[in-house]
Amino acid sequence: MPMKKRMYFAHPINAYExxxxxxxIETLERAxxxxxxxxxxxxxxxxxxxxxxxxxxxGSEMNFFYQAVADCQGGVILAFRDGRGGRIxxxxxxx
Numbered sequence: 001m002p003m004k005k006r007m008y009f010a011h012p013i014n015a016y017e018x019x020x021x022x023x024x025i026e027t028l029e030r031a032x033x034x035x036x037x038x039x040x041x042x043x044x045x046x047x048x049x050x051x052x053x054x055x056x057x058x059g060s061e062m063n064f065f066y067q068a069v070a071d072c073q074g075g076v077i078l079a080f081r082d083g084r085g086g087r088i089x090x091x092x093x094x095x
Contacts, residue, residue, distance in 0.1 A: 004036040008069050011078035016041030024078065038072055040065060 009028060015021045021041055028037050039045060045068075052064040069075060 004034060005074060006038050006072040007032060007035045008038045008072040008075040009040070009078070010069075010075060011041065012080050013041075015078060016046075017043075028076065035074065038068060040068065 007028070009025065011021065011024070015024075021039070025037055025039060028035075040049070049061070049064050053061045056063070
C-alpha cells in the first residue's frame with residue numbers, strides 16, 4: 001500500500017482540542033481521503049513538541065513546526081478570526 005501524502009493543518013492554538021477542530025479534521029479527511037492530516041493540536045504532536053522545546057531551550061521552538069510543514073506535501077490554514085494566519089512566516093516555510 002503506497003504511503004499517503006501528508007497535509008499540515010495549520011490553525012490557531014485556541015482551536016486545539018475543540019469541537020471545531022474535530023469537525024474541520026473530519027471535513028478534511030472526507031475531502032482528501034488519500035492524505036494523512038497532520039494536526040499540530042493532536043496530543044501526540046504536542047508531546048513531541050514539548051520534548052523538542054525541552055531539548056532546545058534557546059527559544060527556537062517554531063523550528064519544530066517549520067520542520068513539520070517541510071515534511072508535508074500540502075497544507076491548509078485556518079486563519080485567526082481577524083483574518084490573520086501567520087501568513088508571512090508560513091509562506092517563508094512553504095505553507
